[in-house]
Amino acid sequence: MTELSRRNVFVGAATAAAATALTPFAPARAAAPQAGKQAPSFYRYKVGSYELTVILDGVRPVKLDNSPIRNAKLEEVQAVLRASHLPTDKLGFYFHPTVINTGSKLVLIDTGNGPGSRQTGTGQLPDNLAAAGIDPKTIDVVIISHFHGDHISGLRTADGALAFPNAEIMVPAKEWAYWSDEGAASRAPQGQQATFQNTKRIFGPIADKVTKYEWGKELVPGITAQDTNGHTPGHTSHLVSSGSASVLIQADVTAGFAPLQFHNPDWLVGGDQDGAQAVATRRKLYDQLATDRLLVSGYHIPFPSLGYIEKAGTAYRFVPAPWNPAI
Numbered sequence: 513m514t515e516l517s518r519r520n521v522f523v524g525a526a527t528a529a530a531a532t533a534l535t536p537f538a539p540a541r542a543a544a545p546q547a548g549k550q551a552p553s554f555y556r557y558k559v560g561s562y563e564l565t566v567i568l569d570g571v572r573p574v575k576l577d578n579s580p581i582r583n584a585k586l587e588e589v590q591a592v593l594r595a596s597h598l599p600t601d602k603l604g605f606y607f608h609p610t611v612i613n614t615g616s617k618l619v620l621i622d623t624g625n626g627p628g629s630r631q632t633g634t635g636q637l638p639d640n641l642a643a644a645g646i647d648p649k650t651i652d653v654v655i656i657s658h659f660h661g662d663h664i665s666g667l668r669t670a671d672g673a674l675a676f677p678n679a680e681i682m683v684p685a686k687e688w689a690y691w692s693d694e695g696a697a698s699r700a701p702q703g704q705q706a707t708f709q710n711t712k713r714i715f716g717p718i719a720d721k722v723t724k725y726e727w728g729k730e731l732v733p734g735i736t737a738q739d740t741n742g743h744t745p746g747h748t749s750h751l752v753s754s755g756s757a758s759v760l761i762q763a764d765v766t767a768g769f770a771p772l773q774f775h776n777p778d779w780l781v782g783g784d785q786d787g788a789q790a791v792a793t794r795r796k797l798y799d800q801l802a803t804d805r806l807l808v809s810g811y812h813i814p815f816p817s818l819g820y821i822e823k824a825g826t827a828y829r830f831v832p833a834p835w836n837p838a839i
């Protein structure tokens with residue numbers, strides 16, 4: 513090796529050492545910070561030419577100190593949870609309003625738990641609408657399935673204003689008749705009193721402006737109201753059809769933690785007002801959906817609440833539709 517070439521080697525080695533010291537990707541890496549929160553929860557899918565967006569209003573944590581099913585013991589519920597690989601000491605209740613873009617109208621079905629519920633992990637419809645790029649002022653029609661607070665309380669903002677100021681509000685006529693009847697309120701059990709009061713708070717100032725609709729009617733082109741009463745007297749599901757495709761937005765045909773009522777269709781949640789009728793409706797509808805292989809979306813089915821129902825002996829099995837990155 514010549515003197516010159518030895519010097520070149522030393523210079524080269526020194527340059528390489530300096531480069532290593534300066535590189536930002538040194539071998540000893542710091543741990544990446546954990547995100548600690550989930551992605552915004554909305555999910556889009558197509559039904560014919562309509563674009564639908566399921567929007568999560570949140571998940572309410574429920575401690576299982578008592579049975580969430582009024583005609584089953586806690587241990588029976590826990591056995592189903594254990595078989596489903598779920599914790600047996602707690603549950604999460606999901607809430608899913610749906611936005612339907614028909615191409616000419618922007619329609620919202622149900623409105624979530626409202627701003628008063630945010631400390632319990634729900635009331636997130638406005639945040640997730642924003643994340644989905646949907647401005648509440650652009651909603652043309654709000655369709656309500658029934659009057660329980662988790663479906664109507666999102667109609668008003670924290671200061672009492674209308675959350676969807678330019679929307680026509682459509683409600684089931686039978687539901688309106690029951691929850692606005694002072695006589696029914698005076699005869700009703702304690703468990704229903706909060707719904708009577710909340711109905712007054714939400715709808716009282718706009719009673720004349722609300723559209724009351726009948727079952728079997730097409731409310732918006734392609735969206736038809738279907739009688740699924742039992743959970744409440746006017747409980748309504750909505751069949752959305754475009755071209756040859758359809759989805760049934762069932763609302764609370766199964767409620768609470770919905771999978772429990774697929775396993776045991778005779779089980780009743782606290783809100784199942786007419787228990788016998790709720791069970792009859794559930795069985796009749798699910799037999800039909802299983803036969804027709806119709807896509808269903810459930811307000812209380814875990815996110816994104818979309819799938820198919822199959823018969824499983826005398827009960828049912830919910831088969832979730834897989835995430836589809838194509839819309």
Ligand SMILES: [Zn+2]
Pocket residue numbers: 660662663764767811812
């Ligand atoms: Zn509900």
